[in-house]
Amino acid sequence: MRILTALVLGLIFGLGLSLSGMLDPARVRGFLDITGAWDPSLMFVLGGAVTVSALGYQLVRRLARPTFAPEFEIPTNRRIDGKLIGGSALFGIGWGLSGFCPGPAVAALSTGVLPVAVFVAAMLIGMTAHRLVGRRSPAVPALGSRF
Template sequence: MNRIILQVAAALASGIVFGFGLSLSGMLNPARVQGFLDIFGAWDPSLAFVLGGAVAVAFVGVQAMKRMKHPAFDDSFHVPTNNRIDAPLVVGSALFGLGWGIGGFCPGPAIAALMIGLPETVVFVVAMLVGMTLHDRVWSKRP
């Protein structure tokens, strides 16, 4: 039971830090994200520093993970084993990029931005959940 409490507490703490970082960096503002993606217009390069910082932190985390036998609150790491670049990966990446460019959100910031209460955020999250549900129902049924 203590292990479950520690796992939940660690997940909650991670989520709070992640949400605070998204808010502080401006990733909850879809106009700012779209400004970053508009490289041929009024480009806003500030989010490049956010992305660079995220890559640096992730790099350090992966290097630390490689030296550990198992995570602090689990028996094993849950790392994807498939490293192939195939059609579903490319199509999914393109759809993700289109959604990010059109809506100005990706899933994490969209969920965090629900706290702001903007109607377009709610529409985006509902559409995202519908898309995820359709994917699970349709794609998992393929041979």
């Protein structure tokens, strides 16, 4: 039942990404280009996502436990460190250059367009490399701490 639920929710998510225009990298880059030909239409997608997320968190607060897990897995780490900032910057640069972030990129595989497949392959290689290198690299100090 858990896998079926994940499949149905993933399909709804993918459908929402498709209907919203998030699978079109040119449209996403147009939204990110605030100094040029800015396309503000994806602001509605952002507003909808924030609204659904806020409602979801309100629901989580009222429930004793999730349906398919022993407990909720809500992040507790509030630390802003070099890894978070570096990862966020790398994510933003990749999103701006390609017009894709991971969720829409995977959903866009359904279009059968070769550049999407190349992007997803590169993303998976990068994730694997991070996992391999991340195990060996020392922790990055938190902001405000001495280097």
